[in-house]
Amino acid sequence: MTVDPAKPRRVLVVHGVQAGSDADLHQDRLIDALIRSRLGGAPLSFGAELYRYENINDRAQRRLRLLMRLFLTNIIAQTVVDLTADLVLDVLIALKDGSTARTIRQGLVDRILEIYRDGHPLYLVAHSLGTIYAFDAVNQLIGTEGLFDRNDRRTWPVFGLVTFGSPIGLRLFNRTRVKSLGRDGRAFPRTFPWLNYWDRTDPVVSGSFYGKPRTDYRIVERFGSKTSGWEIKDRVIDTGKVWLEAHCGYWTHPGLGDDLASVLATGSA
Amino acid sequence: MSKRLPCLLLAMALSGCAHHYLYSGMLEAPDSLGHLRRHLLYWNATVRPLWFDSREGSVRILPQCSLNTLDYDEQPGGILFRKRERDEPVLERANGADVCGRILHADRIVDLRPGRIDVTVDCRDAPRDAFDTPQPYLEARETPYQFQVARREVKEFSEIPTRPACKE
Numbered sequence: 001m002t003v004d005p006a007k008p009r010r011v012l013v014v015h016g017v018q019a020g021s022d023a024d025l026h027q028d029r030l031i032d033a034l035i036r037s038r039l040g041g042a043p044l045s046f047g048a049e050l051y052r053y054e055n056i057n058d059r060a061q062r063r064l065r066l067l068m069r070l071f072l073t074n075i076i077a078q079t080v081v082d083l084t085a086d087l088v089l090d091v092l093i094a095l096k097d098g099s100t101a102r103t104i105r106q107g108l109v110d111r112i113l114e115i116y117r118d119g120h121p122l123y124l125v126a127h128s129l130g131t132i133y134a135f136d137a138v139n140q141l142i143g144t145e146g147l148f149d150r151n152d153r154r155t156w157p158v159f160g161l162v163t164f165g166s167p168i169g170l171r172l173f174n175r176t177r178v179k180s181l182g183r184d185g186r187a188f189p190r191t192f193p194w195l196n197y198w199d200r201t202d203p204v205v206s207g208s209f210y211g212k213p214r215t216d217y218r219i220v221e222r223f224g225s226k227t228s229g230w231e232i233k234d235r236v237i238d239t240g241k242v243w244l245e246a247h248c249g250y251w252t253h254p255g256l257g258d259d260l261a262s263v264l265a266t267g268s269a
Numbered sequence: 270m271s272k273r274l275p276c277l278l279l280a281m282a283l284s285g286c287a288h289h290y291l292y293s294g295m296l297e298a299p300d301s302l303g304h305l306r307r308h309l310l311y312w313n314a315t316v317r318p319l320w321f322d323s324r325e326g327s328v329r330i331l332p333q334c335s336l337n338t339l340d341y342d343e344q345p346g347g348i349l350f351r352k353r354e355r356d357e358p359v360l361e362r363a364n365g366a367d368v369c370g371r372i373l374h375a376d377r378i379v380d381l382r383p384g385r386i387d388v389t390v391d392c393r394d395a396p397r398d399a400f401d402t403p404q405p406y407l408e409a410r411e412t413p414y415q416f417q418v419a420r421r422e423v424k425e426f427s428e429i430p431t432r433p434a435c436k437e
Contacts, residue, residue, distance in 0.1 A: 003400075005398075005400045019383075037431065038430035038431055038432065039336065039431075039432075040331070040333070040433060040434050040435055041334075041434045041435035041436065042335060042336050042435045044336055044431070052333060062370045103274040118345050121400060143397045149330055153398060153400055184379065188397070189352050190354070190397070193353075194353075199323070200323055201321075213321060213323070217326075217342075217344060231353065231354055233342070233351065235326055235327055235340065235342060236325070236326025236327070236328075236343070237326060238313055238314060238323045238324050238325045238326075239426070240287065240289050240313070240315045240425065240426050242317075242320060252427060253426060254429040254431075255313070255325055255327065255426075255429070256429065257327060258329055258331060258338045258432070259329075259338050259340065261336045261338065262336055262337055262338035262404075263335035264336070265335075265337065265402070265404050266336070266337055266353075266355055266394070266401070267354075267355075267400055267401060268353040268354050268356075
């Protein structure tokens, strides 16, 4: 069971906080279109798909949301409160890291391993809250026997991680380190690339409700070390939008598309 | 109505009044495989009269017929093409360094102006294993490359030009 260099690259997109249900989500199409629009005729064989977990969240929230509706008679108030609860409870589920979060994470790991068994070089692309699940899934797999041999990428179920609009730098998520791929004495051990993008006004990244811009350069680069085997880079982008619009503006940003094409083609950050 | 007006004005201030600018330039030069290619350099910025300005944190160079994007990232030490795993130092000044090139004249992207932008390239693309296909970029050389950069206002950043078309 190894990855085949001749097979097309796969991109597994992990969405963030969502309203609605799985059937409403199609961010894989956005990423597919974004990358294809930036190729300029250069060859790149790849396909994108979406890991959907909103229905798992909704099942876990059903009782509480039903209870909240009982106290509201106005249909507009019901809709607003339900939508807000849908979004807020998605975050709380991830923060609590209980059985629902574990189910979501394990579902992602299982899908990654299915693609690995099919032999495709896989790249994870995650947005917002989905970056927490993607980060955890990669680190879980690095700790799995037989995977991520630093000198042999054929044993890598994930070839790279690209995150954007991520809250991972916020203290409440309590993520500070990557799991090391291990040391090796060989001259050119491979490194695992992780690119993290943010718009300076994105409130989910900065934690500032008012969208006060971040002015520094580093969020996740501090998660690794020279010997961790990860090649980590933070990158600032200007979506041309502010606040929550900026948080939703990454999906179509050409600079991100140029970098995604490059990561898929070179395997480097 | 009186309660809605401030919200409406705020929404306009946040998004409607922004000006989007694209800075770009092109040159023709050999890549590290000796092929004469066109190379597009660009970055984008947003100016807001009633809110703060912002700009892309990287100046990108897109080579023709290669998907290797060179990101010159704004860092505390300047606007730097930070060395990646596949980048092999060619020039002596890149040996032992984590940098494969830089933008001269300015340390911050906000200080870059339309006109001549000098860019250095010190490394070359060096595939490592069976998964890697050659993705060459501007050939490393001692003297900087000179891009003539123009600024134009765009409605949206989706108007950013793509890498020069590959006709092979």
